[in-house]
Amino acid sequence: MSHLFPTYSRWEVEPDIAEGCFIIGKDGKRYLDFTSGIGVCNLGHRPKAVQEAVNSQLNRFWHVSNLFVQGEQEAAAKRLADGANMDLVFFANSGAEANEAAIKLARKATGRKKIITFENSFHGRTFATMSATGQEKIKAGFGPMLETFTYLPLNDIEAVKQAIDSETAAVMLEVVQGEGGIHIGEQEFLNEVGQLCKKNGALYIIDEIQTGVGRTGKPFAFQHFQLTPDIVTTAKGLGSGLPIGAVIGRKEQAHFFGPGSHGSTFGGNPLAIAAANATMEIIFEKEFLKVVEKNSEYLYEQMSKKLGSLPAITEIRQLGMMIGLETSADVPLLVKELRMDGLLTLSAGHNVLRLLPPLTVKETEIDEAVEILQSVLISYSNAAV
Template sequence: MSALFNNYSRRPISIVEGKGTVVKDQNGKSYLDFTSGIAVCCLGHAHPALVEAIQKQSEKIWHTSNLYESPGQVKLAESLVKDNHLSHAFFCNSGAEANEAAIKLARKHTGKHHIITFEQSFHGRTFGAMTATGQEKIHKGFGPLVSQFTYLPYNDVQALKEAVNDSVAAIMLEVIQGEGGVNVITDEFAQAIQEICDNSDILLIVDEVQTGIGRTGTRFAFEQTALKPDIVSMAKGIAGGFPFGGILGTAELYETFGPGTHGTTYGGNPLGVAVAQTVVDNVFNDEFLNDVQKKSEYLVKKLKEVLPEDQFNIRGKGLMIGIECGGQDVAQYIVDAENEGLLVVAAGPKVIRLVPPLTVTNEEIDQAVGIIEKILLKVSTTV
């Protein structure tokens, strides 16, 4: 029996080394990593710029606390809100922490407590974030949750209109539900949400923990929709694997988060800021993002060439792609892919999720699609 708690269903391999999209286990076997730490290692493993950034910063100072000014935090915040309608940032350590901050900010600013989220959503595992998550399996066994959350069907305009009233502080959603099955918001639903928020005293929180930082081919996924969020939460890819998260908010919210209202010991520490700034400098440029979009088109094209449309539903945006396998449970497919040298992750029980590094090459995509064809169609494929 391990000295670790058994709260993860771990695969019996240990990843000990990685470079770009390729990782190796303890036995020296190589894999194409199309999980990238579940959409975290956006620039791949051991990216030279990230290695250099953390090495340089480690020789200066690791931690000071937020008792003191942080020019690095200011620069990073300015980079994240440049050329959008958002104005201010708060930095923390994870997506769950970011969503906790978003929930607190929305409640405090509006003076209301009721928050609408959606079925099959996922926002984290702390009590507030867990309550915001619209999945019973995440709630089970933990007793009373945070009060005044309502879960509605995703992409159901009528259900949303019927649920909205003066008690609602915020609507909180993912543009693409990652853990829930790579479910993409419809244009109609996005438009309806924005109209409701524009015409009511209701804030819009967009959870970009998984979809942000170039994952869908734009800086943030909401940029491809009619949504204009008041608060955006982020984590995962923002520091390429270093624990880091945060929220962005509009100027109207600035006074609400005054001194003493919220905080974190490690959030925005110099090591994390140095790595995150390097990620943003690499990802937030048109050439890089256009390349992500081209790779997405190539990946989807290749998948559709080998997977029959009547058996498999391919959906998503950018390099966040789901393969729904005709209602079949995908757990064994994930094991089969691992055996063939490809690491993928589920998005719910029926969907295979592909979230490779944004630096993945077309050649690596070809190899991955060959393995996917082999395991899903049980054909003999040379990779």
């Protein structure tokens, strides 16, 4: 009997060791990991530079509280602010905490309560972020949600025009909906949302929990669309596996998050900060991101060539190293069969197979993954005939 609450449908794999793009199970089986810990291990498993940075911090101090000035924390905040071309950072422990803080900041800064979010979005599982999420299955059984959220279809600008008003504190969205099925915002829609926010005195919050820190081939996904958000949240890829999240904002918001207004005991923990600094030092380099873009293009080319014409595939959606394969196959069964063949993948949204390979993935590893995908999907296509 397990003494863990059964909140996860666990796989049959128990990892023994992981390095780079691979996990070795306790049974000795090797798995090509195209989940990256659900978009967390952007540099692959146990990147040397990050491990060295954490080991160094372990020998100095582990925790002192945020009452102390910490130079490494300041350095991490500067890297994040510079990467997003913004000003100020608050460190949390997770994406949900970062989004919770962003919601609080938007409400306090505007003096308003209404927040517009989008159908198929995912913003977390705390009460406020669950309320912000546009998926009913996330909320089932928890009673009434917070009543200050309005949910609209993504890419429907007319719906936003109808909903936004002088009572709107913020519009909050993911430029790529990760958990919702790799649905990508359209350029014109994203631009107009920003214009409507400015016109109505609302803040533009972009949730980059999954898309941030190089996942799409840029420091942040909103930079593909030349957007100017008021608040950005990020988490997953920031610490290469150590728990950390962050809210990135503008200097004009400093007054609203003054002493005593918000806090976190473990937010910006020295070990997580060490990991974040080492991670960003690598990922925010232009040459590194150029390689990510190149390999993303190669991955799309190979998938289009070898998977695109298969009857089981209805659409391939991708931005950088975020890939959604919409399929007529049974996705949970497909994920299991791919895993049995040595490829780790995820499900997302409705009938979508989600791939989140490490940003460090090589062409040979892409070839191996596409070959496994092709083999399993062909068997589905043949079975459907």
